[in-house]
Every structure is written in C-alpha cells, then in structure tokens.
Amino acid sequence: MTARAFNVDRVRADFPILKTKMNGKPLVYLDNAATSQKPYSVIDAISNYYRTYNANIHRGIYKIAEEATVAYTDSKIKLEKFINANSMQEIVYTKNATDAINLVSLSWGGANVGRGDHILVSSMEHHSNLVPWMVLAKKKGAVLDYIALDKDNARLSTKSLDEQLEKRPKIVAVTHASNVLGTINDVKSITRKAHGAGAMVIVDGAQSAPHMKVDVRDIDCDFFAMSAHKMLGPMGIGALYAKKGILDSMEPLITGGDMIRSVTHNSYSWNDLPWKFEAGTSDVAGAVGFGAAIDYLNAVGMDKVRKHEKEITKYALKRMNETRNVRTFGLDMKGLEDKCGIIAFSLKGVHPHDVSQILDGEGIAIRAGQHCAMPLVTEILNENALSRISFYLYNKESEVDKVIDAIDMVKKKFRIE
C-alpha cells in the first residue's frame, strides 16, 4: 500500500482472515482491543524469514545470520521512529505490554520504591498496569493510591490527580487509552504534573499505539509499553520504551546469553542498551513481523487510521443509542475526540455472555466479561460484566449494522423491547 486516500475495502483485501466465515457467516471481527488481525505483508514477512534467512542474531559470521541481525535491528529502528523515541537503544523487546510493565515494576520499582512510598495508578487500568503495582506495593510496604474518575465515569478527574500528586508518589501508572471506556487520557498533561511532583510516569500504550499517532518525546513519559499483536503484528512480542538514562540505571531481570558484554569466572559486565534487557535468543520472527506491521500502518498513515475509527465509532454510538435497552459506557458523541474505537455496552435484562454467544452465531466476534479491568467494571460501573465492541482500520459501517440486527435478534429471543 502506498499513501493514498483511505479505502476500507482496499484495506480489507489485505487481511486474509476477513474473507473467512465463522459459524457459516462472513466473519465480523470486532474484538480488536483483545487482538488485531494480520495483513498478508506481516504473515509473509514471518514466513519469508523462516523460509530464507532464519539464523540466530548477534553471533554468526555468515550471511544469513547477518541478515537476521539486520532485520531484528531494523524492526527496532522502525518502532523507534513510529513512536518518536530518541534511538533504538530506548526500545527493549519484551513478550508483550504486560511483560514490559512487569520489567519496570520489578526492576525499576524493585530498586526505587520502598516502605511508605506512594504509587499512583488510575481507576481505569487494565490488570496489566494495576496488578504489578499492587504486588510491588505489597512486597515493599508501599501505598497504592488511585486517580478517581469524574462524575461521568468516563474521564480521569484532574482534581483527584492533583490531590493524589500531593502525596508525592514515586511513580504514576496510567493507560493512554482505556480498554473498557475507550477514553484517551491526556497523558502529556498528566506526565507534566507528575514530573512536577517528582514522580516517574509509565504509560500503558497497548490500546493507543495501534490506533493513533504516538510521540513519546512529546508526552515525555519515562516508560511506554506496547504489544505487537494489537497493532497488526504477531503474538509473543511487545516493547518497552524507556528514556535511555533510566534504562542505563536499571538492572536486568533476566540474565544469561546475549545480554552480557564479558564474563570471566569471577565477574561479568552488562551488554549495551537495549540488549542488556534481552537475555537469550530473541523472537526474531516476531520482530520481523512487528516491523512489517509498522510498515503497513505507516503506509496507511496513523492519522487516517484514527480518522476512520473515529467515524465508525461515531456511527456505532449513534446506532446503539437509538437501540432501546442498550446502554453504552464511557464518553458519548460529544466526547468523540477523546474516545478511541472501543464501546462497552449492556443490553438490559440479558447477560453479556448471552449477547456475545448469539452474535457468535451470526459470525460476529465481540468480547464479553470484565475485560481484565475488574475494579473498574464491578466497583465503579457497578456491572458484573459488559459486552464490548472494538474497531480497527478494516471495520466497516455495514458491520455495525450487522451488530444492531443481531442485537435485535437477542432481544427477540429474550422477549425484550
């Protein structure tokens, strides 16, 4: 794909799975917040790697080992540019965003958080950016505080943020975009305030990096975590961005081969960044696929991805709000600028599992449950579970229509108006 006007049908043609059927019906894939589908270019890049230049990196003095090393490093450089980091030394490849956040909580947190210290998290975190901080707090005897939501249960309260920052937390953990509410947080302003209070900032970018332009230098956060599989790339690889000076000061969690510069019987010294944090053989095929995914997103243009998703979200909100007994959560039409393509909803009188089961029968894949955000869903929104649709660049308005038709079917079965 070269840069041209956005054409959803042309995009769809790049994704083989969108030509398949589920339960005999054309697949309508609306669980993109869980994982995204993959274009041919990503699948082919991985297959081509294994077919033509599979070799271990940083070691072999032969042609294909060099090719593999270059491909691995190129992938990091692509990601560095994609999020506007300073250098690829600031990009550590991990298993996924959760793994990246755990690296920070265990290594940085392990060394810098102590008894009585405060850790501040938002009330709309995925378990991935919540549990590691709970565990750290428990282990260290630190105090975990929460940034509350506004009365609309959609945005973070700036008043609460300001109050909590007065406790001078060591670190603030906040999601860029909520996987339940779809709210895009103003992480730049949160970071500015947090830094003013002497705190470090970690941003969970799992739901933002795939869907909008991310500039980590503009945000000025200290850490930023991502998963490749949510951004058209393969499963099993993700990344931690961190400022170089911070990475320099951090100790690796996993030690062994490739992360070491020299070893004698009595001593060792760490390798350069980012390799210091990547012990053992890396997921080279995954990195190659991740790089191909970034190429694909760049070719489409992140601005166009965001614009398309905003339009389809607007259409879906309109159709859902017109549907009786459907209630949507998070920002509404007026808050569209700060909402990504995620809509959590409930259908009065029907459990979300039943909704998604009946939609499954119509070939529609949506998520139902607590979305790995139990405190938000059960304690703030007061729901046992929610249904959720989440869009990506290949979704069409006609797929939203199919969802609405299927919801009507659910209502008929459950005899609801």
Add this chain to the structure above:
Amino acid sequence: MPIDLYAEDIIMYYEHPHNKGAMKDASVSMHNENALCGDSITMRLKIKNRIVEDVKFEGDGCAISVASASMLTDFVKGKSLDEIERMNVKSVFKIIGFDPGPARLKCATLSLRTLKEAAFAYQHKAVDAETQTL
C-alpha cells in the same frame, strides 16, 4: 452455533427461575464466582437425615447459568448427600438436556460445583478432585 443454546425452555427458566431466592435456617450455604465472566452464585441447602429437603440459589449470571441452576435445584430436592456427591459434569448435561460446549461449560456447571461444595462442607469433608474440575 451447533445447538440452540437459547431454546424456549432455557429462556423460560432464565426469566422465571425455579428455587431462586433467600432461605432462612439453611443447614449449609456456599458461594462461588466465575472470575472470567463475573457470574456469582450462592447455594443454600436444608438437609435432614442426609436428604436435601430444600434448596435455594441466589446470584447473577447468564441465561445458561441461571437455567441450569434452576433445573439442578429442582432435580436435587429429595436426593441424598451420597447421590449429590456422585454427580458430575454428565449429570449436568442430562439435567439441562444438552452439552453447551467448551466456551459455556463453566456457566452450566458452576451451580453443580457450588452445590457439591456445600454438600462436602456440610459433612466437613474435603472437596473431591472431580468437583474441582467442574
């Protein structure tokens, strides 16, 4: 969908569940949650001479879980603790009339698991391995 999980009788049991509500003077009660989907259930049993005289459940869940709790509680009234101990996943399929498939299995079996745990607890016995797989 290979089978219609939402046949008329399932919806009927969901809308008008049997044995749903509170119970005073229960001999034993047990609570369980399905962390995955947020379903929760509490089972209360009245037991006399090792026979289930009455049973009630409370909780929140999908149609499959509410319908199977309804049918299960109907079924176990008058049964002995020994009979309850012997029940397994196949008993659930028999009672509800179908195998809901792997994705919804837990919805269908949560009530039996809770019921069996209550029966074991009443006798101060450890929960057996088969029950733990429900």
